[in-house]
Amino acid sequence: MLSTQLDATFSALADPTRRAILARLALGEASVMELAAPFAMSQPAISKHLKVLEKAGLVSRGRDAQRRPVKALAEPLAEATKWMETYRETLEMNFSRLDDLLEELKAEDAAKTARKTPKGETQ
């Protein structure tokens, strides 16, 4: 199901280390050792994060038994971005209509105040 895939994608992206790993992989494939280097983390800890990313279909591991290079896969991310964009757009459409409504209410209030307080009169 689509929502299950999205769920896995976003759960995987909810962690800052995993996001950093993906950002690094955007530059090209890398070994676990290379990925672990910038983090204050052991290789097994990084491997754990990679397993989550792999399960979510966000990365794949090469077959080379020695190095097993990690590569980022773009498709689930594209799906997730599309959905998030729709969500943000919906929210922003609501809020921009609220902006308009508030301007209208403020103008009404100003008109009422002007009627109550004719020019030259002080409150």
Place this chain on the structure above:
Amino acid sequence: MNTGKLTVTTPSDREIVVTRVLNAPKKMVFQCLTTPKLLQRWMLGPPGWTMPVCEFEAKAGGMFRYVWRNADGVDMGMSGTIVEFSPYDRIVHTETFDADTSGGRTEVTSDFIEANGQTTLAMTIVYGSKEARDGAMASGMTGGMEMGYERLDALLGELA
């Protein structure tokens, strides 16, 4: 006038915080979020949707019910209870989508913070369970509150 963009952050697994600055005093913003006639003018979702049902009992313990309808006549409903009603500072409510059959509830705290005539609306959404979250996701229009992971835009930009 651009009063600032929407921000969406995820302080924890079950929590999402949406903030938006609005160019009006908090009393006015509060009224727009608690008066059915006003809600029906802006809380409409994507183009083509209307809000034929909008009931909001403005008091602690009050109920609310919203139904949205698209051009094909498809309805999407949501109901809940007002837990806390503190004009013009805070509303806490629970909400459940009709499409969510898991029985899960979501709690939303809306804070109205005024400064220099502008109001920051901060909505903290806490999902009661993974099932509730998935139910919200499945419901389409407002589904996917968890979509806005902080810095994801930046990351996706880097990956592009």
